[in-house]
Amino acid sequence: MDNIPLSFQLGALIGLLALSAIFSMSETAMMAANRFRLRHLAQNGHRGARKAIALLDQTDKMLGVILLGNNLVNTAAATLVSVIALQMFGEEKWALGASTLIITFAILVFSEITPKIIGATYADRMSVIIAYLLTPLLRLCYPVVWFVNLFAAALLRIMGLSLHPNDDTNRLSPEELRSLVLESSNVIPKKHQAILNSLFDLNEITVEHMMTPRSSIEILDLDQEWMAAKQQLLTSHHSRLPVCHGSLDHLLGILPVRRLLSALSEADFNETALLEQLQPPYYIPAGTAVFSQLSFFQENRQRIGFVVDEYGDILGLLTLEDIIEEIVGDFTTTTPGVDTDLTWNEDGSVVIDGTRQIRDINRMLGLDFPLDGPKTLNGLILEHFQDIPEADVGLKLNDIAVEILQTRDRSIVTARIYRPRPTEMPASLYKAPPP
Structure with a gap:
């Protein structure tokens, strides 16, 4: 090492830090990439996306080659810094300590944090490029990666874990897919988003x-x-x-x-x-x-x-x-004279027919009446009272004020619902349900 110029050694150190940064960015970008977007690109003939999907399908080997390269490069960089410190300052203990701190700081900032932030921020864009580098590197280092993974697999078995679990961890549940649709308002028009959201409800309602x-x-x-x-x-x-x-x-x-x-x-x-x-x-x-x-x-x-x-x-x-x-959404012609829409009046209330479906009321007025019981407003009120109430009687359902306006025989014809805030039902109208 004494015969190697110091400038060359410093250049090699910078090169090792750069390689470490590439490995760190590769690890984060590949693991943070949107697999559904990559599969879509792969189906449309994108070669980089195909290579990225192939690597993600063998995550253990992909991570093996990345971590193998990253650790080798970081170890070589630390060793090279020690050689440079000895060459410049001799066997001074403070020089070795200072060189350790310097290389730790350099690796942390330039080879770990910064490239990983870049990889996480531009994961989809970087993964299709990095796949061209990792694919041939994996082929070259496959024997070493295979040997190292033998010990990793054995350790996982001892811990009761599987290297390749049977369940498809990339499959989205209906609720996760619904959340994905709701969060895609910037790319999916509101009308289309409402239609997709309605489709999820069809299996939940009868x-x-x-x-x-x-x-x-x-x-x-x-x-x-x-x-x-x-x-x-x-x-x-x-x-x-x-x-x-x-x-x-x-x-x-x-x-x-x-x-x-x-x-x-x-x-x-x-x-x-x-x-x-x-x-x-x-x-x-x-x-x-x-x-x-x-x-x-x-x-x-x-x-x-x-x-x-x-x-x-x-x-x-x-x-x-x-x-x-x-x-x-509604598109058919309704009976003339019948208004199907519900909107709040200026006083913060709305008059509703007793046969109106609770789901319609919740959707049109933004309320949260319970849906696991009666299907109509009339049924919900009767269940609450456990009796046939009289007109001009009020109650609260889920903290929503309701006033009964008209009854006929065994049912409620019309009722007035008050907006939860800021309008509240007059206290004189409230009647508690029977014990």
């Missing part, structure tokens, strides 16, 4: 959450006078009507109203002709997941079904349009 309740279903009762039935067909705003005798307990089938518009004006059109046009009803078990029902509609070539309980009683009506609107 048909009971989306069905039109039985009390709100318009039926064609054949027990009424024939002229009244014809007039109902002419003025109905629905393309399909359930036909029955008396009530849905005696359901006959589904009538495609639009097909009969031309026949209604004919004098010989009668009940027999109407019955010939009926389609058999399609029944849906209560508790069926909405996403599963969407598939069932497709498989059975159906667009409308009746939700039934375990006893076969009809609970409500679900259509294909209901599911589609749950995904993409």
Whole structure:
């Protein structure tokens, strides 16, 4: 070493620090790279991405060659600094101590922290470049890496760990995927983001959450006078009507109203002709997941079904349009005069029909009524009171003030909901539930 010029030794030291920085940056960039983005690039023919994916598929060997090179370079740099210190200051103890501190500081700043920050910040960009360097280096050092990994694998087995776990650690759970969609607002339009978010809910909600309740279903009762039935067909705003005798307990089938518009004006059109046009009803078990029902509609070539309980009683009506609107938002034409939107009034309250679905109320008003029980506002209030309340009575549901405005028979017709803040329900209206 004495014959080697000092300038050459200093240049070699700088080169070793640079190599150490490359290894440190490689380790961080490869481990922090977005594997889904790399796979997308690889599928589109990006060679660097393909090499990066191949390296990440054998993480143990990739880390082995990186750490092998990094430790060799750092050890060589520390040794070279000691040689330089001895050459410049002799065997002075303070010189050796100072050289150790200097090389530690240099490795920490220039070869560890700074390159790792760069690798973490530009991981996706750097990984596809670094893969070109690591791939041939791994082939060259494969015997050494394989030998070192034998001891690492043995140590992992002693600790009860596996070098290659069976579960796919790169697979995202539905909740993780939902979070990824919500955090991608800068690249995914809000409308598309809302659609994707709605798709995640389809497996978590059942048909009971989306069905039109039985009390709100318009039926064609054949027990009424024939002229009244014809007039109902002419003025109905629905393309399909359930036909029955008396009530849905005696359901006959589904009538495609639009097909009969031309026949209604004919004098010989009668009940027999109407019955010939009926389609058999399609029944849906209560508790069926909405996403599963969407598939069932497709498989059975159906667009409308009746939700039934375990006893076969009809609970409500679900259509294909209901599911589609749950995904993409409202788009069908509603009955004239019926407002489906909910917005807060100037006084911080809103009047809501008792049959309104709780999910709709939560979504439109930003509230958090519980969804694991009754499906409508009427059912939620009745469950809270465990009785039929009177009008002008108030209560709090999840700290949300609700005032009952109108009741009829065994149900609540309308209620007023107060915005949680800053408006609160008058204390004189509040009535605690029975013990």
